[in-house]
Amino acid sequence: MHANICFLFSLACFTVLFNELYVSATGTQPQSLSLNCGSENGGTDGDGRKWESDVKYITGTHPHARAQYQDSSIDSDVPYMDARIFTSEATYNLPITEKTRYWLRLSFYPSEYSGLDISDSYFSVVAGGVTLLNNFSASITAQALTQAYLIKEYSLAPMNSRILNVTFKPADKPDAFAFINAIELVPTPDLFGSGTMVGFSDQTFDATGGTLQTMYRLNVAGQYISPTKDSGNLTRTWYNDAPYLFGAATGVNLQSNESFDVRYGELAESVAPPDVYRTARGMGYYKDVNMKFNLTWLFQADANFTYVVRLHFCEFQLTKVNQKVFNIYINNQTAQADPNAADIIGWTGEKGVPTYKDYAVFVKDREGDEEIRVDLHPSTSSKPEFYDASLNGIEIFKMSDRSSNLAGPNPVLSEMLANHIAKASHKAFKTDNKIVMGTVGGVGALLFAVVCVAVYQRTKRIPGFDSNTSTWLPVYGNSHTVSKSSISGKSSQSSHLSTLAQGLCRHFTLPEMQRACKNFDESNVIGVGGFGKVYKGVIDQATKVAIKRSNPQSEQGVNEFMTEIEMLSKLRHKHLKKGIIEDIIDPQIKGKITPECLKKFAETADKCLAESGPERPNMGDVLWNLEFALQLQDNPEGSQHKSQGEGNETSEESTGNRNLEMHRKNLSLGSISEVNEESEDSGDIFSQIVNPKGR
Structure with missing residues (x-):
């Protein structure tokens, strides 16, 4: 009996101990x-x-x-x-x-x-x-x-x-x-520490035990990163930095190759996902240009708060110290500069290793000061190999003040936006007062619509009748009044174009365009023109479109854009068909183009699409390229006939030919010997270009 009691007591103790251990382990x-x-x-x-x-x-x-x-x-x-x-x-x-x-x-x-x-x-x-x-x-x-x-x-x-x-x-x-x-x-994990206040070398900040608010989190030169793709299961959202770039010079987008591996080392992977470190924004390849501008980002901020500015870096191109060194300024105050300028490889020791730097700045309550400005500029003191700067990511956090407060004031609407909202409210008020009259008018409109539909259906049965109405034309047709988008967000008809353009064009709302191209995600950029960037998108769940977004610094304005729409609306012709170039090429010459001619033509077109203006050939060079492509079509093997005066070349002519030889090699035009080895009747090419002849 005594043994049984001891056994039961021991079992009860073990059960309690096991439960405590389980709660401790799982809790x-x-x-x-x-x-x-x-x-x-x-x-x-x-x-x-x-x-x-x-x-x-x-x-x-x-x-x-x-x-x-x-x-x-x-x-x-x-x-x-x-x-x-x-x-x-x-x-x-x-x-x-x-x-x-x-x-x-x-x-x-x-x-x-x-x-x-x-x-x-x-x-x-x-x-x-x-x-x-x-x-x-x-x-x-x-x-x-x-x-x-x-x-x-x-x-x-x-x-x-x-x-x-x-x-x-x-x-x-x-x-x-x-x-x-x-x-x-x-x-x-505890992602915050302490550091030096920008502009106050004798003051420090400590965010270890503080509460902070995330103000901005940007994947610089990269695409939107959704919460499910964040590192450490922290479900953060990373946005593109383009809306916060300041100034006409926005640098160049840099991207690592697909095989690039981010090696965190001692840095916790939860600091930022690998995609943040696989893209960066740099200044460009031209030293003289880079020395004349800063890479600048501008952010709005609440006054009387201290902000932690976290800059993410990872080098995926260079491999040595002092190849790229730059200064960092926050609100026009030195955050990192000579003799301790930023050198990413100097910080990390090797390529592919990420790091970050925290800087704190206090935003004062003065007019014009309620912003945070981040500038990067090349450093020259150590004479680096490249005069450049780069950045992979930006995060900005607001620290709570001494009264444990993070709340800021409600933003002030711009004058234009406030006027727009006031007009919309006034219009809604007038609509409510006239609801009875609208009901009566609606009955009359319904009768009128029935008559119009009957006439339209009868017109469609007339042989040879062809409407110029686009399949995207809204139901209210070629109205010459501006129709405001309804709350449903659907598109309406534009009235700023001609009658022809109105019959062929559809006016999209901003939310529709944002949804079509994923809120102007940089990964959807398919081109950059004088008006601005061009994004690919999908409208109505199936139709692929190109969306142009205006650049405020562009030399082309709305008038030029409307003119372009006018011209495009007239390009409706039975011989204009959609498709790929292999399918729409002239069947009379299909299969007859020599590979050499096609290659030279493609090389010329590729050079014309170079990102930098100085890298693109001028019209004279393009003309020479086209001439040479035509020669390759007429005589792909090259003629053996030489100019009879070839051996009597003067010293001046020889120097000129050597310079032309170098120029042609730089433009992939071919050597002088290649050009001279042409058919005897190629001298008429320029006259044929100026005054085209049938072929």
């Missing part, structure tokens, strides 16, 4: 949390990430609502279409692990929710005792940034608690309310 691993607020079942987003409902994490009962309209820039209704609404103070209790840093992301989609005016939404958010937002208006912020939705990301300092309280409190205003569409909580 130390921090877990991520993704909440689709206002949703009953969570759901899965467009990237395949799973979300759960927020019901069990919130105190009290608060209504939920569904957005009445889904913006075209939102590719998935999870997690933006549902929202949790707060008309009074409410708190989320989120489970966390002690002494662990977390990313906290708050997503807002300021759309129309039933019975609510989104312009009345003003509220504050406090998390872990830090004020993240105060008197915040998601509607004003989204309008000022011309974005459909907002994501606010914060790096929360480690806490001695297992619960994170996130409190939403509506502002003390009539009809004010708070709302939230999504909450993410992601454990992270």
